[in-house]
Amino acid sequence: MDNFQYLNGRLCAEEVLVSQIAEQYGTPTYIYSRDALERAYLDYAQALEGRDALVCYAVKANSNIGVLNVLARLGAGFDIVSIGELERVIKAGGDPAKVVFSGVAKREDEIKRALELGIHCFNIESEAELDRLNQVAAELDKVAAISLRVNPDVDAGTHPYISTGLKDNKFGVAIEDAARVYAHAHSLSHLDVQGVDCHIGSQLTEVEPFLDALDRLLLLIDTLAGQGITIKHLDLGGGLGVCYTDEVPPTPQEYIAAVIDRLGDRSLKLIFEPGRSIAANAGIMITKVEFLKCNEHKNFAIIDGAMNDLIRPALYSAYMEIVPVEVREEGEVRRFDLVGPVCESGDFLGKDRELNIEPGDLLAVCSAGAYGFGMSSNYNTRNRAAEVMVDDNQVHLIRKRETIVDQLRGEAVLPG
Ligand SMILES: Cc1ncc(COP(=O)(O)O)c(C=O)c1O
Numbered sequence: 277m278d279n280f281q282y283l284n285g286r287l288c289a290e291e292v293l294v295s296q297i298a299e300q301y302g303t304p305t306y307i308y309s310r311d312a313l314e315r316a317y318l319d320y321a322q323a324l325e326g327r328d329a330l331v332c333y334a335v336k337a338n339s340n341i342g343v344l345n346v347l348a349r350l351g352a353g354f355d356i357v358s359i360g361e362l363e364r365v366i367k368a369g370g371d372p373a374k375v376v377f378s379g380v381a382k383r384e385d386e387i388k389r390a391l392e393l394g395i396h397c398f399n400i401e402s403e404a405e406l407d408r409l410n411q412v413a414a415e416l417d418k419v420a421a422i423s424l425r426v427n428p429d430v431d432a433g434t435h436p437y438i439s440t441g442l443k444d445n446k447f448g449v450a451i452e453d454a455a456r457v458y459a460h461a462h463s464l465s466h467l468d469v470q471g472v473d474c475h476i477g478s479q480l481t482e483v484e485p486f487l488d489a490l491d492r493l494l495l496l497i498d499t500l501a502g503q504g505i506t507i508k509h510l511d512l513g514g515g516l517g518v519c520y521t522d523e524v525p526p527t528p529q530e531y532i533a534a535v536i537d538r539l540g541d542r543s544l545k546l547i548f549e550p551g552r553s554i555a556a557n558a559g560i561m562i563t564k565v566e567f568l569k570c571n572e573h574k575n576f577a578i579i580d581g582a583m584n585d586l587i588r589p590a591l592y593s594a595y596m597e598i599v600p601v602e603v604r605e606e607g608e609v610r611r612f613d614l615v616g617p618v619c620e621s622g623d624f625l626g627k628d629r630e631l632n633i634e635p636g637d638l639l640a641v642c643s644a645g646a647y648g649f650g651m652s653s654n655y656n657t658r659n660r661a662a663e664v665m666v667d668d669n670q671v672h673l674i675r676k677r678e679t680i681v682d683q684l685r686g687e688a689v690l691p692g
């Protein structure tokens with residue numbers, strides 16, 4: 277969180293006081309740092325310099341078009357999982373020729389639009405999806421570049437909800453079926469087999485599971501070569517973790533160096549789909565303490581940010597660091613559960629946090645740039661938060677706070 281630091285006890289986003297941003301834009305608000313986003317992307321791009329490679333930022337991590345635009349300007353590619361994400365990429369100035377399309381159930385209309393826009397590759401997750409793509413491509417008289425997402429049955433050692441590379445998970449084609457499915461893909465007239473793809477999970481803090489998966493994919497690539505199918509690119513998905521508490525994940529440089537080392541003299545184009553490791557530490561979410569509610573068992577700090585704004589703690593029991601925006605000189609540190617206004621006992625952003633706070637104080641939830649706003653909802657008819665980006669000490673509103681009028685647009689009562 278280098279771009280969010282204290283100066284004389286006051287939290288700054290770059291050199292802008294976070295309290296000033298709160299005053300201008302209200303709370304809860306997501307604050308992103310352009311510099312942090314750029315540096316995180318460049319960590320990948322620079323580690324791959326001199327190689328045929330593509331860094332496809334996983335749009336789902338943070339799909340704000342201001343965020344996408346910052347990355348597009350650096351030449352990023354994008355990993356999408358819906359046509360909505362592709363439209364965002366286009367609106368943000370991204371290049372469709374650098375887009376890979378993941379996801380287990382691409383609809384015909386989504387495939388059609390992606391083919392018309394000329395994306396780089398479809399990451400296909402089942403045989404049925406291969407046939408669907410071939411049929412839509414034939415109707416449009418196009419040839420679709422594909423890679424198969426292979427499920428290598430590797431334990432990513434992460435939360436079960438964000439583990440994707442095990443036999444039990446819905447994702448990809450089982451590695452033992454892959455050679456047969458590739459042969460089928462190769463036989464289809466409107467498909468061009470280009471790559472092999474996998475994504476074994478998110479928030480990985482060790483390099484070994486990635487390398488285990490890589491070893492299995494390399495074996496598959498050699499088997500396919502024996503079948504006369506030449507694989508040109510290797511897409512290892514996303515998944516590199518960040519530090520939320522005390523995790524020490526490998527850096528992108530370390531991870532990529534280990535991958536390149538494993539490739540030997542194979543001349544494969546490399547594709548990565550990082551989401552969290554680009555966006556998480558580029559953002560915080562700020563919220564205000566409304567009330568303190570203390571009884572003999574517990575102290576609750578009731579805040580104006582809730583599970584609808586940031587669902588990671590409620591959904592995965594994820595730990596997110598929460599810090600005061602202005603450090604109090606006086607008063608006492610007490611232990612609080614930080615709970616929101618939503619009518620659910622699971623509505624908390626943090627538990628048992630030692631803080632010196634009073635009503636009206638501002639708090640910042642750290643590392644909230646990924647899977648924060650993008651997973652927010654209108655539950656309890658709450659309006660979605662505002663999003664701002666700090667750039668060169670300027671604060672830009674990149675999504676205005678939603679209003680109830682915005683929310684009700686499109687809803688209707690029955691006639692009569
Ligand atoms: C196919 C695919 N690629 C990339 C990502 C991005 O993962 P992460 O944010 O962990 O880098 C995901 C999400 O886990 C994914 O499902």
Ligand SMILES: N[C@@H](CCCC[NH3+])C(=O)O
Nearest residue numbers: 336438478479588646647
């Ligand atoms: N949404 C998850 C990660 C899942 C990534 C998508 N496959 C999180 O907040 O940690």
